[in-house]
Each structure stands twice: as structure tokens, then as C-alpha cells.
Amino acid sequence: MAPQQEEDRFLAAYDPRAFDPIAVTVDVVALTLREGALHVLLVRRGAPPFEGAWALPGGFVRAGRESLGEAAARELAEETGLDAADGLGRVHLEQLGSYGRPExxxxxxxxxxxxxAFAPDLPDAKAGSDAAAAAWISVAELEPGWQPDAADPRPNEQGRWPGAHGGGPGHRPVAPELAFDHAGILADGLDRARSKIEYTPLATAFLGEEFTISELRAVYEAVWGATLHAGNFHRKVLSVPGFVESTGGTATHGSVRGGPRARLYRAGDARLLHPALLRPDREETVR
Known part of the structure; x- marks a missing residue:
């Protein structure tokens, strides 16, 4: 029997029910800057399991009809209103990792x-067909231990949870537990984002086509949660070949101190940054 005939015979007799069932889903850690702060997209589940709990946007892959990337783009589009068929505009989308504990x-x-996923100026969140609510939540408020008001467990229009700013001196605003293992996935996503902007130019994906060095510095400060020295950052960025390139233009307005208008830049053609821009806490360990 020819090899192709053997293959056809095997497939005709193959029974996938001989194996225990297993399903595949996608979850998306979507990050953007809103009012200068790093935000993540969360949805409130509208059905069991974990009904009423907050989670990352995601869902089951449509078997035989879409790839993993297409499923992730579809889920993100449902909660943002972006057009998945149009490639989600300037959204950077990459695989983060696989999570498969049986329980x-x-x-x-x-x-x-x-x-x-991350991109500049992502639109206001809107709940998809299987979600009760959706909101952009400040990453600074996603700390363990705080629970929202049981009567109204929703963030407000600014993406802040009820009661997050009370409690007197020393109070640390924190967000509720996330469904499934999404707290761990979110932590991994934040670690990936903070690491990637050290050695790749992907920080520019948080900005428009043209930007100033100060705006780029604001991205690093928001993602890393650290204050950077303006002059040192400016020198480091311009010393990395291919990181940014001048457009020849200047910003519409001058600085608040009345100085000259800042020069405008665009993303260069570099794929890796050499030397890398290390986080302040890592610079000391590398030296």
C-alpha cells in the first residue's frame, strides 16, 4: 500500500474521542497609556464560572476557523471597538506564554x-457579548489585598476602584482578585513589557507616529514606575543607533518654561537596542 493510502486509511479510522477532551483559550494583557499612567484592560464576567469577577479579556478559540493570533485579536476588538479584520491599527500583539494547569x-x-498587546490611545473599553462590563484600570492600583465595595464592585470613569483612595495616610490603593489565574498572567505580562522596552524599541508603540523625547521618557516612566533623569535619558536614546530618527519638525507648543519647541522624532529601523536602556534598579546590578 502506498504511503498516501496508508495515511488516508489511518485518518479515516481515527477517533479523536479516544483521548480526554481539552480546550484552548486566549487571554490578552492589553496595555495603554491614559492620562500619562499605564492602564490594563479588564472585563467583568457576565456568566459562570467566576460570574461578577474581573478578568483579562479572552475566550475560546474557534476550532478549525481561526489561529491563536486571530482569536486574540478578535477578543481584543470586542472589548475596544477596534477592527480585528483591519489588523487593529498600530496595536502590537505578541504571544506571552501558555498556562495549562489542569485545575x-x-x-x-x-x-x-x-x-x-499595547498601543497608543486605545479607545474607551466596552463590554463584549459575554461580559457585564469592561474598563481600563490603572496598573498602579492593581495591588493584592484590597477588595472593592461589595454593593458596587466597579471601577469609576477614571478606571479607579471604589474606595481606592480612602483609608488615610499610608493607604495603598489596590484592586480585587482576578478570575482564574489571571493575576499571574497579568504579572507575567507586565514583566514582559518592562523587560522588552529595555532592549527593543517597542516603547514607541505606546506613542503616535511622531513624538518628542520627553514623551518617550514618559512612556518609560509609566511602564517602569520610576522617575528618570531627563538629560541622561535624552543622551541615552540618541546614542542608540536606529532607535529614533528626527522628522525635522518641532512640537506645536514650546516648553512650560518658555524654551524652544522640542524636536519631533519617529521610530527608527532598529529591532534591538544596543546598548540597552536598563531600568534604574538594574543599572546598579549590572555595573
Whole structure:
């Protein structure tokens, strides 16, 4: 029997039910800057399991009809109103990791292939068909230990949770527990984003086509949660070949101190930054 005939015979007799069922989902850690602060997109689940809990946007992959990347783009589009068929504009979307502990989902063994997404000026969140609510939440408020008001467990229009700014001196605003293992996925996504902007030019993906060095510095400060020295940062950026290139233009307005208008730059053609821009806490360990 010819090899192709053997293959056809095998496939005709193959029964996928001989193996225990397993499902595949995608979850998306979507990051953007809003009012100068790093925000992540969360949805409030509208059905069991974890009904009413907050989670990362995601869902099951449509078997035989879409790839993992297409499923992630579709889920992100549902909560943002972006057009998945149009490639989501300037959204950077990449695989983050796979999460497959048998007990991570109470329904069945579900493997999630998480994705990381970030882009400038992502639109206001809107709940998809299977979500009760959706909101951009400040990453600075996503700390363990605080629970929202049980009567109204929703963030306000600024993406802040009820009661997050009370409690007197020393109070640390924190957000509620996330469904499934999404707190760990979110932590991994933040680690990936903070690391990637050290050695790749992806910080520019948080900005428009043209930007100033000060605006680029603001991205690094928001993602890293650290204050950077303006002069040192400016010198470091311009010393990295291919990181940014001048447009020849200047910003519409001058500085608040009345100085000259800042020069405008665009992303260069570099794929890796050499030397890398290390986080302040890592610079000391490398030296």
C-alpha cells in the first residue's frame, strides 16, 4: 500500500474521542497609556464560572476557523471597538506564554495561550457579548489585598476602584482578585513589557507616529514606575543607533518654561537596542 493510502486509511479510522477532551483559550494583557499612567484592560464576567469577577479579556478559540493570533485579536476588538479584520491599527500583539494547569478552570482542562498587546490611545473599553462590563484600570492600583465595595464592585470613569483612595495616610490603593489565574498572567505580562522596552524599541508603540523625547521618557516612566533623569535619558536614546530618527519638525507648543519647541522624532529601523536602556534598579546590578 502506498504511503498516501496508508495515511488516508489511518485518518479515516481515527477517533479523536479516544483521548480526554481539552480546550484552548486566549487571554490578552492589553496595555495603554491614559492620562500619562499605564492602564490594563479588564472585563467583568457576565456568566459562570467566576460570574461578577474581573478578568483579562479572552475566550475560546474557534476550532478549525481561526489561529491563536486571530482569536486574540478578535477578543481584543470586542472589548475596544477596534477592527480585528483591519489588523487593529498600530496595536502590537505578541504571544506571552501558555498556562495549562489542569485545575486552572473548573469547567474542564483548559489551556490558555496568553497574548500581550499595547498601543497608543486605545479607545474607551466596552463590554463584549459575554461580559457585564469592561474598563481600563490603572496598573498602579492593581495591588493584592484590597477588595472593592461589595454593593458596587466597579471601577469609576477614571478606571479607579471604589474606595481606592480612602483609608488615610499610608493607604495603598489596590484592586480585587482576578478570575482564574489571571493575576499571574497579568504579572507575567507586565514583566514582559518592562523587560522588552529595555532592549527593543517597542516603547514607541505606546506613542503616535511622531513624538518628542520627553514623551518617550514618559512612556518609560509609566511602564517602569520610576522617575528618570531627563538629560541622561535624552543622551541615552540618541546614542542608540536606529532607535529614533528626527522628522525635522518641532512640537506645536514650546516648553512650560518658555524654551524652544522640542524636536519631533519617529521610530527608527532598529529591532534591538544596543546598548540597552536598563531600568534604574538594574543599572546598579549590572555595573
Amino acid at each position: 486552572r478552570d473548573p469547567r474542564m482542562h483548559v489551556v490558555s495561550v496568553a497574548h500581550l
